[in-house]
Amino acid sequence: MSHNQLQFLGAAGCVTGSRTLLGCNGRRVLIDAGLFQGYKNLRRRNWERFSPPPDSIEAVFLTHAHLDHSGYLPVLAAAGFKGPIYCTEATRDLCEILLLDAAHIQEEEAAFANRHRFSRHHPARPLFDQHQARRAISQMETVAFGHTLALGEIKAQWYPNGHILGSGSLLVQAAGQQILFSGDLGRPADSLMRAPEPPPGCDVLVLESTYGDRRHLTIDAKQQLADVVRETVHRGGDLLIPAFAVGRAQLVMLLLHRLQQSGEIPSLPVYLDSPMAIDTSQLMMRYPDQHRLNVGQCQTLFRHIHYTRTPEQSKALAAISAPKIIISASGMATGGRVLHHLKRMLGDSRNTILFAGYQAGGTRGARLVNGEESIKIHGHYYPVEAEIQQLDSLSAHADNDEILQWLRKMPVAPKRILINHGEPSAADHLRVRLQEELGWSATVPAYRDSFDL
Ligand SMILES: [Zn+2]
Incomplete structure (x- = not known):
């Protein structure tokens, strides 16, 4: 007799705020504790009182380090969650980089808003600060891939899923299920990350659907990137690539390096303007078994990149004459140094802004990709004259064909499937494909929906 219950406290009807509560015979664990990003009515949820009470949650199991999965941990800890946060070692290392950076950015933005008085909140304050981020990091305990974590009758195991360093699908055993x-979910043929491991059998599957309604172009991402670089150089402009500091920034560096080596693009300077992306690149050398490059290849790659760590170095980039390539975070232009480059570069039609990953609805990235004519940054509007491009084929997420391909490797069909982490059309499109092509029926939960398993 099972007594498991799942409740979707985020990533339901959207791709951010991943938080799924598992109840098992009165015990509670939370799978991921992510930030809501994008639309304001979603971001507002980050400030709401968390329910159930954080101190009633026994542990958090983390699938990977991206902020939409980990960025709520400092808030949860500050609100009374005292339990362990279990994750892989690389996830812990990345969270240390990401959470401290996110705290730093929020502290700076609050200070900036208070100085310039453009926030409606007086005084503006960060959602969490560096002290709170450090507290959450201190609650992290690592579990190796392939090892089983046992908390009494609740057991958990991580399977590499090829999305970023340390990322895994998570198999939880509870009350006999x-x-x-x-x-x-990562991709089978990414140039940087290894293919996801085949999924283990399960009774219940909670499935992401970011690209549930799309197929990435079959054209080589490298060729598309080459075209964008050549066109921008031809116009005499600069190329700005907003990229997730963890994962895509390293892939873009790798592809640019290969294109320069083969002479397919001119040899122009590439700047990695994100201390966080620089730290992440160095972490790649610590976990060579989790991606496709060996330590020597990493060293060669990173030698060809100019790193800008300090704000002064970052500002100095403006004075360096075109053409050049700047890779900077955040990938959806929701914050970080990329905003300063956008302010400077958007108004010049010779420049290109190239988005290298999924753009969640409501983010500046999504607005730019959708062709908005002006964009608000730090309280001011900036007209968009630069060329805006997006390469979905650089994405770290499986497309719908690749999700199905992964599911076909399951030893048995799950008895129940819940589709999360997708905007409504993506999640529903994937639901229909599962039904039609695999004969599996699935449900798309709404925010705060709860299911007895
Ligand atoms: Zn992610």
């Missing part, structure tokens, strides 16, 4: 959380 096997519940598999796909996590953000």
Whole structure:
């Protein structure tokens, strides 16, 4: 007799705020504790009182380090969650980089808003600060891939899923049931990350659907990137690539390096303007078994990149004459140094802004990709004259064909499937494909929906 319950406290009807509560015979664990990003009515949820009470949650199981999965941990800890946060070692290392950076950015933005008085909140304050981020990091405990974590009758195991360093699908055993959380699923033929491992069998599957309604172009991402670089150089402009500091920034560096080596693009300077992306690149050398490059290849790659760590170095980039390539975070232009480059570069039609990953609805990235004519940054509007491009084929998420391909490797069909982490059309499109092509029926939960398993 099972007594498991799942409740979707985020990533339901959207791709951010991943938080899924598992109740098992009165015990509670939370799978991921992510930030809501994008639309204001979603971001507002980050400030709401968390329910159930954080001190009633025994542990958090983390699938990977991206902020939409980990960025709520400092808030949860500050609100009374005292339990362990279990994750892989690389996830812990990345969270240390990401959470401290996110805290720093929020502290700076609050200070900036208070100085310039453009926030409606007086005084503006950060959602969490560096002290709170450090407290959450201190609660992290690592579990190796392939090892089983046992908390009494609740057991958990991580399976590499090829999305970023340390990322995994998570199999939880509780009250006689096997519940598999796909996590953000990587791609079978990424140039940087290894293919996701085949999924284990399960009774219940919680499946992501970011690209549930799309197929990435079959054209080589490298060729598309080459075209964008050549066109920008031809116009005499600069190329700005907003990229997730963890994962895509390193892939873009790798592809640019290969294109320069083969002479397919001119040899022009590439700047990695994100201390966080620089730290992440160095972490790649610590975990060579989790991606496709060996330590020597990493060293060669990173030698060809100019790093800008300090704000002064970052500002100095403006004075360096075109053409050049700047890779900077955040990938959806929701914050970080990329905003300063956008302010400077958007108004010049010779420049290109190239988005290298998924753009969640409501983010500046999504607005730019959708062709908005002016964009608000730090309280001011900036007209968009630069060329805006997006390469979905650089994405770290499986497309719908690749999700199905992964599911076909399951030893048995799950008895129940819940589709999360997708905007409504993406999640529903994937639901229909599962029904039609695999004969599996699935449900798309709404925010705060709860299911007895
Ligand atoms: Zn992710």
